[in-house]
Amino acid sequence: MGGLLAVNLGSLQPPTFTVMEYKPKGAINKQPIVLVGKGVVFDTGGMSLKPTPNSIDYMKCDMGGSAVVGATLYAAAKEKLPLYIIGLVPATDNRVDGDAYVPGDVITMMSGKTVEVLNTDAEGRLILADALHYAKRFKPELVMEFATLTGSAAATLGHYGIVAMGNADASVVAKLTKSGENVYERLGIMPFWDEYKELLKSDIADLKNIGGPNAGAITAGKFLEYFTDYPFMHFDIAGPAFTKSNDSYRGKNGTGVGVRLAFDYLLDRAGMKKELKIKN
DSSP states (O other), rough: HHHHHHHHEEEEEEEEEEEEEEOTTTTOOSEEEEEEEEEEEEETTTTSSSOOOGGGGGGGGGGHHHHEEEEHHHHHHHTTTOOOOOEEEEEEOOOOOOOOOOTTTTOOOTOOEEESOOTTTTTTTHHHHHHHHHHHGGGOOOEEEEEEEOOOHHHTTTTTTEEEEEEHHHHHHHHHHHHHHHHOOOOEOOOOGGGGGGGGGOSSSSESSSOOOHHHHHHHHHHHHHHHSSEEEEEEETTTSHHHHHHHGGGGGOOOOTHHHHHHHHHHTTTTTTTTOOOO
């Protein structure tokens, strides 16, 4: 996993890659639903150091996507959903050290694709790309990936919603959108046009890890799509995942955003929406 290993180079702690499986007897789906979560436990930005204050000082929240995966699997198991679900969490910190990866490096991902690193603060997509490639072995029905991925997403929707995009069927997108409305974790569906891939072209590698100043949240999603071959939905929770003041039922600090969304969708997929009542 070249992406995960590259991001981890500046750390004293080794990276981890966690595979979680919930497979009850009588699961109604033979192909699993796979949940993938970004687990950057602290993000300095690496050699492309983040500014402070108002950025690096709360980067303990950069593992919000991995929290969604773990909590959703726990909820599914607790409620005995008749669904086959797998959770994948690549985890590391992103720190500055003499051996850290630097802009200009070219790394080889688990898929074999090469990536030109232009910004070490675009690290989340590198570790997620390896996880998304790993997910191919399960031949999933659907992959839902959650990450505090881009400042662009936070700038687009603020803390009012989740930036979402993907290539899943329109019926799946509609159900996810409805789930977002049900639990007040609303989705802002972004275009996912292939023209955005043009911004990721590299002269020396298969692709770059950033697409430039325009459409940053979308190019991050398109980068991840390169490592998929299955129905895929990307949820950028950078805006609502962590708040510095009280925000309705979410309270202050880590909000757990994404868990209620994913669980509501899974309830619907399991045909159990009428049996369980979601409480605020």
